[in-house]
Amino acid sequence: xxxxxxxxxxxxxxxxxxxxxxxxxxxxxxxxxxxxxxxxxxxxxxxxxxxxxxxxxxxxxxxxxxxxxxxxxxxxxxxxxxxxxxxxxxxxxxxxxxxxxxxxxxxxxxxxxxxxxxxxxxxxxxxxxxxxxxxxxxxxxxxxxxxxxxxxxxxxxxxxxxxxxxxxxxxxxxxxxxxxxxxxxxxxxxxxxxxxxxxxxxxxxxxxxxxxxxxxxxxxxxxxxxxxxxxxxxxxxxxxxxxxxxxxxxxxxxxxxxxxxxxxxxxxxxxxxxxxxxxxxxxxxxxxxxxxxxxxxxxxxxxxxxxxxxxxxxxxxxxxxxxxxxxxxxxxxxxxxxxxxxxxxxxxxxxxxxxxxxxxxxxxxxxxxxxxxxxxxxxxxxxxxxxxxxxxxxxxxxxxxxxxxxxxxxxxxxxxxxxxxxxxxxxxxxxxxxxxxxxxxxxxxxxxxxxxxxxxxxxxxxxxxxxxxxxxxxxxxxxxxxxxxxxxxxxxxxxxxxxxxxxxxxxxxxxxxxxxxxxxxxxxxxxxxxxxxxxxxxxxxxxxxxxxxxxxxxxxxxxxxxxxxxxxxxxxxxxxxxxxxxxxxxxxxxxxxxxxxxxxxxxxxxxxxxxxxxxxxxxxxxxxxxxxxxxxxxxxxxxxxxxxxxxxxxxxxxxxxxxxxxxxxxxxxxxxxxxxxxxxxxxxxxxxxxxxxxxxxxxxxxxxxxxxxxxxxxxxxxxxxxxxxxxxxx
Ligand code: GCV
Numbered sequence: 001x002x003x004x005x006x007x008x009x010x011x012x013x014x015x016x017x018x019x020x021x022x023x024x025x026x027x028x029x030x031x032x033x034x035x036x037x038x039x040x041x042x043x044x045x046x047x048x049x050x051x052x053x054x055x056x057x058x059x060x061x062x063x064x065x066x067x068x069x070x071x072x073x074x075x076x077x078x079x080x081x082x083x084x085x086x087x088x089x090x091x092x093x094x095x096x097x098x099x100x101x102x103x104x105x106x107x108x109x110x111x112x113x114x115x116x117x118x119x120x121x122x123x124x125x126x127x128x129x130x131x132x133x134x135x136x137x138x139x140x141x142x143x144x145x146x147x148x149x150x151x152x153x154x155x156x157x158x159x160x161x162x163x164x165x166x167x168x169x170x171x172x173x174x175x176x177x178x179x180x181x182x183x184x185x186x187x188x189x190x191x192x193x194x195x196x197x198x199x200x201x202x203x204x205x206x207x208x209x210x211x212x213x214x215x216x217x218x219x220x221x222x223x224x225x226x227x228x229x230x231x232x233x234x235x236x237x238x239x240x241x242x243x244x245x246x247x248x249x250x251x252x253x254x255x256x257x258x259x260x261x262x263x264x265x266x267x268x269x270x271x272x273x274x275x276x277x278x279x280x281x282x283x284x285x286x287x288x289x290x291x292x293x294x295x296x297x298x299x300x301x302x303x304x305x306x307x308x309x310x311x312x313x314x315x316x317x318x319x320x321x322x323x324x325x326x327x328x329x330x331x332x333x334x335x336x337x338x339x340x341x342x343x344x345x346x347x348x349x350x351x352x353x354x355x356x357x358x359x360x361x362x363x364x365x366x367x368x369x370x371x372x373x374x375x376x377x378x379x380x381x382x383x384x385x386x387x388x389x390x391x392x393x394x395x396x397x398x399x400x401x402x403x404x405x406x407x408x409x410x411x412x413x414x415x416x417x418x419x420x421x422x423x424x425x426x427x428x429x430x431x432x433x434x435x436x437x438x439x440x441x442x443x444x445x446x447x448x449x450x451x452x453x454x455x456x457x458x459x460x461x462x463x464x465x466x467x468x469x470x471x472x473x474x475x476x477x478x479x480x481x482x483x484x485x486x487x488x489x490x491x492x493x494x495x496x497x498x499x500x501x502x503x504x505x506x507x508x509x510x511x512x513x514x515x516x517x518x519x520x521x522x523x524x525x526x527x528x529x530x531x532x533x534x535x536x537x538x539x540x541x542x543x544x545x546x547x548x549x550x551x552x553x554x555x556x557x558x559x560x561x562x563x564x565x566x567x568x569x570x571x572x573x574x575x576x577x578x579x580x581x582x583x584x585x586x587x588x589x590x591x592x593x594x595x596x597x598x599x600x601x602x603x604x605x606x607x608x609x610x611x612x613x614x615x616x617x618x619x620x621x622x623x624x625x626x627x628x629x630x631x632x633x634x635x636x637x638x639x640x641x642x643x644x645x646x647x648x649x650x651x652x653x654x655x656x657x658x659x660x661x662x663x664x665x666x667x668x669x670x671x672x673x674x675x676x677x678x679x680x681x682x683x684x685x686x687x688x689x690x691x692x693x694x695x696x697x698x699x700x701x702x703x704x705x706x707x708x709x710x711x712x713x714x715x716x717x718x719x720x721x722x723x724x725x726x727x728x729x730x
Pocket of ligand 1: 186194195236392
């Protein structure tokens with residue numbers, strides 16, 4: 001072979017090798033799978049090079065002192081997180097070295113014990129993160145009174161790196177403000193999730209307890225990262241079978257998986273379980289046989305799950321059995337079950353979402369009417385769980401008057417993370433702003449500054465228990481929540497439960513950085529979209545204080561015309577009160593007088609047209625269509641303007657998102673873009689259907705420049721979505 005040809009072949013081989021190496025590098029540099037949202041806010045993507053070098057210097061080794069599964073979970077998560085963020089495996093060390101991260105409690109770590117750290121006041125779940133010098137080495141320590149505090153501290157340190165904050169010179173202490181930070185899963189035992197838009201239940205009762213899907217651990221990691229410490233596994237419309245050994249074995253398996261992550265399991269208990277399972281002729285809470293049954297059941301559960309959290313109970317509401325079936329009160333029922341759990345340290349979470357077929361008063365008033373007379377009668381280990389608003393998780397409601405009205409009762413907050421009334425999983429609606437609004441509302445229970453947040457975190461009335469819960473939005477979809485942006489609501493629930501005074505914007509920003517990236521060109525537009533998104537939904541669904549206009553049953557899409565349902569207060573027409581003359585629900589003294597359930601300062605504000613404000617106008621007042629608002633427009637014109645503005649807001653979100661093309665990984669980008677397109681269509685549907693209907697009442701022309709609905713009213717009324725997901729009865 002001539003020299004030249006040989007040289008050519010060598011060069012070809014070298015080029016081939018280079019190509020191969022290049023390809024291999026590309027393959028290695030890219031994640032094995034496209035990003036699909038599975039990793040949530042725990043993506044641990046590499047931070048950029050200059051920052052990475054700085055972080056590496058402060059994260060050279062991990063010195064985890066302690067042998068518990070929780071310390072192991074914390075150390076493992078730290079190693080996993082750092083490997084992703086810093087692009088290299090950080091080894092576990094055995095002794096103090098420069099750049100070590102030291103984890104432990106005074107009990108588990110001689111080093112931490114020797115430092116006499118100010119851990120008082122941090123409780124069992126708080127933590128301290130400090131940059132210190134130990135034996136001449138620079139060390140970052142994460143210490144807590146108990147291992148779970150260390151776990152939370154690890155997630156906080158990771159968050160600092162994920163959001164590119166400095167981790168030198170640290171002196172950070174934090175502890176949760178609320179004791180029970182919970183997610184309530186409305187999961188049926190056949191895996192149908194009521195009001196679930198993210199697939200089937202995560203709990204596969206069929207393959208449990210033998211098969212423990214690694215996803216259960218990922219779920220627990222995500223929850224622990226935001227401080228969730230309690231999970232109710234099953235729907236509040238509960239099936240007594242969950243209390244049988246068959247299910248308890250499976251509940252035990254989940255509890256064992258969640259325990260290292262600081263999470264206790266709870267069950268929704270059916271009040272008449274002694275009849276359904278125990279063949280008793282009654283479930284009367286004052287009957288000794290019933291009391292014995294519940295005590296034995298509690299003892300049995302604790303044999304499976306020694307740290308079982310307790311029962312969540314929906315009683316005498318929407319057809320569920322309860323103490324009133326036996327002429328007893330909610331307090332009688334709750335206290336009897338609480339008694340059974342007390343010796344094991346369990347609690348009863350008793351829901352205040354009640355409205356009874358026998359009670360014909362304004363739905364707004366009913367929870368207060370039933371619970372307020374029971375003030376002071378509940379045991380210490382009962383928490384009454386109240387929805388944020390008096391109606392039912394609407395896009396906007398004023399706070400429930402029960403917050404602030406029962407100082408001698410543990411009152412907990414129930415938010416709905418899953419968006420039953422805010423467009424399911426396809427509408428982008430960040431709920432942080434809604435929860436911030438609810439928590440900052442002033443009850444005036446002890447004068448100005450008696451915020452709902454202070455009722456919930458216990459700082460106003462100093463009760464023994466505090467709780468903030470969210471109805472979960474998870475399912476077995478790869479992205480967990482049914483959409484990328486609904487993950488933000490899960491994330492925010494944890495952050496608000498940890499600190500009800502946290503800012504919705506700060507939470508959105510942390511989430512955006514961790515979920516999408518730290519580039520301000522990404523963070524700013526995304527946070528902007530999130531912050532305006534809930535108001536957009538209010539505008540195109542239920543502006544000016546309208547509420548419960550959703551179609552029947554599934555609550556998907558508009559149904560303001562519906563007025564033929566069995567119960568008065570299932571009908572949207574009952575809630576908007578619209579007629580030829582005007583619109584709105586009069587809850588002042590001339591109407592249902594629901595405002596009297598608030599403190600006088602609040603009642604005065606909501607009761608007066610001059611002070612109620614546009615957001616709650618039609619929630620509390622019935623006004624003529626021609627009533628003039630501060631904007632200078634009539635109510636009718638303002639409704640049209642707001643409905644139209646809502647659609648415009650969605651269009652603006654679509655434009656903002658389109659501007660991020662190329663900056664966001666393709667699969668997640670495309671999913672969000674596709675869902676925003678659905679949202680725009682549905683916002684338009686809402687606007688047009690509602691305007692067509694309300695115009696049939698007001699008989700007024702549209703304000704100049706506003707397009708008429710695309711179809712006539714009958715067209716919207718004929719839409720049938722009976723197969724929409726998440727129904728109560730699938
Ligand atoms: C689980 C609303 C929902 C129901 C839910 C109920 C509740 O009415 O539509 O699906 O029941 O609230 O909170 O108990």
